[in-house]
Amino acid sequence: xxxxxxxxxxxxxxxxxxxxxxxxxxxxxxxxxxxxxxxxxxxxxxxxxxxxxxxxxxxxxxxxxxxxxxxxxxxxxxxxxxxxxxxxxxxxxxxxxxxxxxxxxxxxxxxxxxxxxxxxxxxxxxxxxxxxxxxxxxxxxxxxxxxxxxxxxxxxxxxxxxxxxxxxxxxxxxxxxxxxxxxxxxxxxxxxxxxxxxxxxxxxxxxxxxxxxxxxxxxxxxxxxxxxxxxxxxxxxxxxxxxxxxxxxxxxxxxxxxxxxxxxxxxxxxxxxxxxxxxxxxxxxxxxxxxxxxxxxxxxxxxxxxxxxxxxxxxxxxxxxxxxxxxxxxxxxxxxxxxxxxx
Amino acid sequence: xxxxxxxxxxxxxxxxxxxxxxxxxxxxxxxxxxxxxxxxxxxxxxxxxxxxxxxxxxxxxxxxxxxxxxxxxxxxxxxxxxxxxxxxxxxxxxxxxxxxxxxxxxxxxxxxxxxxxxxxxxxxxxxxxxxxxxxxxxxxxxxxxxxxxxxxxxxxxxxxxxxxxxxxxxxxxxxxxxxxxxxxxxxxxxxxxxxxxxxxxxxxxxxxxxxxxxxxxxxxxxxxxxxxxxxxxxxxxxxxxxxxxxxxxxxxxxxxxxxxxxxxxxxxxxxxxxxxxxxxxxxxxxxxxxxxxxxxxxxxxxxxxxxxxxxxxxxxxxxxxxxxxxxxxxxxxxxxxxxxxxx
DNA sequence: TTGTACGCGTTATCAA
DNA sequence: TTGATAACGCGTACAA
Numbered sequence: 001x002x003x004x005x006x007x008x009x010x011x012x013x014x015x016x017x018x019x020x021x022x023x024x025x026x027x028x029x030x031x032x033x034x035x036x037x038x039x040x041x042x043x044x045x046x047x048x049x050x051x052x053x054x055x056x057x058x059x060x061x062x063x064x065x066x067x068x069x070x071x072x073x074x075x076x077x078x079x080x081x082x083x084x085x086x087x088x089x090x091x092x093x094x095x096x097x098x099x100x101x102x103x104x105x106x107x108x109x110x111x112x113x114x115x116x117x118x119x120x121x122x123x124x125x126x127x128x129x130x131x132x133x134x135x136x137x138x139x140x141x142x143x144x145x146x147x148x149x150x151x152x153x154x155x156x157x158x159x160x161x162x163x164x165x166x167x168x169x170x171x172x173x174x175x176x177x178x179x180x181x182x183x184x185x186x187x188x189x190x191x192x193x194x195x196x197x198x199x200x201x202x203x204x205x206x207x208x209x210x211x212x213x214x215x216x217x218x219x220x221x222x223x224x225x226x227x228x229x230x231x232x233x234x235x236x237x238x239x240x241x242x243x244x245x246x247x248x249x250x251x252x253x254x255x256x257x258x259x260x261x262x263x264x265x266x267x268x269x270x271x272x273x274x275x276x277x278x279x280x281x282x283x284x285x286x287x288x289x290x291x292x293x294x295x296x297x298x299x300x301x302x303x304x305x306x307x308x309x310x311x312x313x314x315x316x317x318x319x320x321x322x323x324x325x326x327x328x329x330x331x332x333x334x335x336x337x338x339x340x341x342x343x
Numbered sequence: 344x345x346x347x348x349x350x351x352x353x354x355x356x357x358x359x360x361x362x363x364x365x366x367x368x369x370x371x372x373x374x375x376x377x378x379x380x381x382x383x384x385x386x387x388x389x390x391x392x393x394x395x396x397x398x399x400x401x402x403x404x405x406x407x408x409x410x411x412x413x414x415x416x417x418x419x420x421x422x423x424x425x426x427x428x429x430x431x432x433x434x435x436x437x438x439x440x441x442x443x444x445x446x447x448x449x450x451x452x453x454x455x456x457x458x459x460x461x462x463x464x465x466x467x468x469x470x471x472x473x474x475x476x477x478x479x480x481x482x483x484x485x486x487x488x489x490x491x492x493x494x495x496x497x498x499x500x501x502x503x504x505x506x507x508x509x510x511x512x513x514x515x516x517x518x519x520x521x522x523x524x525x526x527x528x529x530x531x532x533x534x535x536x537x538x539x540x541x542x543x544x545x546x547x548x549x550x551x552x553x554x555x556x557x558x559x560x561x562x563x564x565x566x567x568x569x570x571x572x573x574x575x576x577x578x579x580x581x582x583x584x585x586x587x588x589x590x591x592x593x594x595x596x597x598x599x600x601x602x603x604x605x606x607x608x609x610x611x612x613x614x615x616x617x618x619x620x621x622x623x624x625x626x627x628x629x630x631x632x633x634x635x636x637x638x639x640x641x642x643x644x645x646x647x648x649x650x651x652x653x654x655x656x657x658x659x660x661x662x663x664x665x666x667x668x669x670x671x672x673x674x675x676x677x678x679x680x681x682x683x684x685x686x
Numbered sequence: 687t688t689g690t691a692c693g694c695g696t697t698a699t700c701a702a
Numbered sequence: 703t704t705g706a707t708a709a710c711g712c713g714t715a716c717a718a
Binding site: 006007008050052053054055056057059060063066067068071076077079081082083085086089090093098099100101102103116117118119120121122142144145228254257260261264278279280283284285296 | 349350351393395396397398399400402403406409410411414419420422424425426428429432433436441442443444445446459460461462463464465485487488571600603604607621622623626627628639
């Protein structure tokens with residue numbers, strides 16, 4: 001008894017059942033016009049051989065689709081993107097599509113390679129969190145009319161569907177809450193303006209100040225913290241000013257945590273707000289306002305946009321790109337019910 | 344000018360370049376025996392048509408491999424599994440393999456379906472975090488000799504490679520540290536014993552007590568908390584005993600955070616240790632011992648085991664299953680340098 | 687009801 | 703150096 005080198009094929013099943021490959025194919029596809037007798041014989045052979053249909057060959061015969069959706073993210077270790085992936089997987093799975101993963105680590109070269117490879121594998125569509133500013137390699141037309149949806153960051157110099165978080169609205173609303181609770185000199189801890197979220201969240205912060213008739217003190221703004229440690233240092237710097245801010249809005253959770261540490265260490269008690277909710281936000285023991293949203297929903301919506309494109313007739317005229325904005329909600333942990341009296 | 348319905352094929356390129364499909368194939372594969380002239384003509388046609396080789400058809404012709412690794416996890420939203428996925432992607436990517444994703448949500452039925460579908464797609468191998476206790480559907484032989492590696496949980500009634508975290512050793516070491524810091528009546532907050540990690544971490548806890556000559560007080564053990572809130576409630580219950588524990592070992596981060604909240608609220612100050620490090624562990628402001636490890640390394644090792652199997656000659660005899668255990672390290676946040684005097 | 691011939695896009699083999 | 707032919711595993715059209 002020799003070891004099976006490769007999986008049995010439809011022909012093997014046919015030979016064993018004493019019928020033609022075509023008959024086996026029909027049985028497997030539940031074709032109606034098959035005798036119960038032959039049907040049983042075929043199924044018995046299938047069982048005996050452990051036969052499993054080769055979906056690759058099947059798809060090749062059926063057309064160009066691979067039944068795969070390519071998902072390219074910048075950093076899967078970031079819970080934001082892994083939840084996004086989960087949302088994509090859920091919606092794609094409903095249609096029988098599987099998700100192929102690519103991680104770029106914010107490397108544009110790697111993104112280009114991944115996109116090329118996915119196109120070569122004839123994925124049905126692509127969902128991309130773009131790493132760089134130039135998206136010209138992501139145009140649907142340049143990829144053989146492959147449907148493309150951008151996630152978390154907007155298309156810069158191309159036309160493409162995209163799904164975004166309401167970075168601006170969330171930052172504005174959270175800042176407004178800070179102000180409603182009495183802040184009159186809020187500071188900002190954030191990301192470089194070159195990052196989409198960095199600029200949008202800063203814009204929201206500024207607009208909220210403006211709407212409240214407050215003016216921004218540039219000395220309270222620090223924008224290059226990518227770790228909790230650097231965020232803490234930046235917050236401490238700002239807090240040591242002769243007239244420190246009475247609140248912080250932080251553009252992401254690392255800055256929020258850094259600010260939290262700085263505040264815990266210092267004597268003052270500025271109010272704190274930040275973008276991104278996290279599991280232990282209510283554990284910190286300090287009043288905190290966070291901007292929450294559902295990353296999984298981002299993935300679901302991206303997948304839906306993509307499926308819409310995939311379902312279109314290939315010959316149909318290109319429809320205009322769509323943009324979906326995922327709403328944010330502001331959550332207050334341990335804040336006083338009564339807003340403090342404004343100065 | 345009519346819209347291209349489907350991507351151009353090798354034949355299209357051949358026609359445009361005025362050569363045979365075979366010649367185009369050779370050019371694309373950098374076959375040496377091609378004239379520079381024809382080579383240029385072909386490449387020009389490739390460029391003009393935006394041709395991209397169909398890897399699906401190529402793989403079909405070349406053999407059974409799809410160049411895909413199936414990764415089946417229980418919950419991608421859990422950072423542990425998304426980091427695992429990242430590790431798998433990194434190692435698989437080095438070999439030019441892509442990763443297809445499947446999320447089971449701990450549903451065994453879904454796991455079975457996913458594994459079947461991946462096998463039908465002729466993935467080169469499978470890495471699975473098994474959801475249930477019965478793994479009979481994951482035997483390599485039953486899947487057409489498809490290589491299978493289990494991750495995070497050991498094979499129960501089958502022979503298969505696997506990669507595990509040192510749950511036992513980590514729990515034992517962290518508990519020993521608690522004891523070294525003066526604990527003599529530690530409590531345990533954890534998961535049901537039915538979960539692999541639940542039983543292993545509890546075992547480590549018990550052995551550490553035993554080695555220190557301490558006896559376990561069953562009243563200090565709570566084992567069914569799956570959320571921070573229930574963990575907090577359980578910890579409060581135990582703390583309200585007439586003679587409460589002087590320390591807690593928590594089997595995962597949710598229990599650690601629940602215990603943290605309970606401790607913050609109560610007057611007593613039991614020492615705290617827990618499995619799983621988390622980004623803000625050092626932000627909590629309470630002394631804390633955590634068991635840390637690298638989930639990404641788990642993924643990398645799983646991928647390496649899988650590649651080993653894939654690289655073997657198909658006819659070769661089955662080699663015995665291998666088991667790799669990822670080491671843990673114990674980290675102390677804000678613990679006193681001098682261990683307290685033991686009673 | 688079942689089988690034959692051919693094609694999907696690519697490559698190995700052999701001939702020209 | 704290049705091209706014709708067959709084949710990978712499967713499905714459709716048509717014939718038997």
